């Protein structure tokens with residue numbers, strides 16, 4: 001596929017017909033953004049959520065993460081947080097109301113905030129995004145990632161995530177996910193997802209995921225999966241997770257708002273080494289049923 005087509009496939013550039021910019025609904029193909037230093041420099045934050053049955057799934061979690069980030073990164077003064085929340089919520093509702101047929105289809109909502117602009121888009125799910133729900137091949141990104149405040153937020157400085165979602169270490173594969181490790185070989189997260197592993201010892205099943213003490217994004221689906229698996233009685237541990245433990249796991253799965261739960265089929269080209277459960281009951285399917 002030529003690079004431009006590949007870029008379009010990865011970035012969903014064919015948009016649903018309307019977007020909301022700073023209080024106005026406008027056709028998505030009309031010039032709408034003024035020159036914005038935040039957008040030009042990648043100095044802003046965004047959220048991606050799933051529109052399902054006409055509403056945004058886990059909207060409160062997405063709004064809370066976005067507002068927390070823009071205040072934490074100094075883009076918006078704490079005193080303006082509530083006004084921004086009101087603005088985005090009403091913008092979102094008017095955009096959903098202005099878009100016909102949403103109740104019958106899934107879509108992605110993307111909210112972007114810089115110091116100067118607020119933008120809400122509705123985007124179709126690409127075929128690649130739909131295919132990813134069936135399973136992902138995980139590849140370790142060849143450069144480890146160190147600690148940085150920005151990794152805890154969904155910033156517009158998204159180049160590394162975009163590049164490692166595009167450059168496949170073994171050449172090609174539409175359903176791969178880059179895996180970030182830290183310099184000490186601890187699992188951090190996928191380029192667009194949070195990572196869980198399942199360990200089985202006799203009758204005991206433990207689900208593990210990297211703790212938020214690491215510089216990773218506090219995934220909205222990560223929180224929903226942890227909460228619902230625990231409510232279901234499973235042992236879920238947020239901890240340090242060495243890569244060696246991931247490859248030995250019985251099961252690995254990734255979560256994100258758009259997946260929302262997808263099994264990892266191979267790691268660096270090899271199947272997982274752990275024992276699958278004897279009764280074939282997979283934790284990712286349970287998680288999917290609980291949050292999907």
Ligand SMILES: Cc1ncc(COP(=O)(O)O)c(C=O)c1O
Nearest residue numbers: 192193194217219220221256257
């Ligand atoms: C780096 C990274 N980690 C984790 C996630 C999962 O976050 P969420 O579950 O809120 O979609 C994403 C989603 O885009 C991401 O980009």
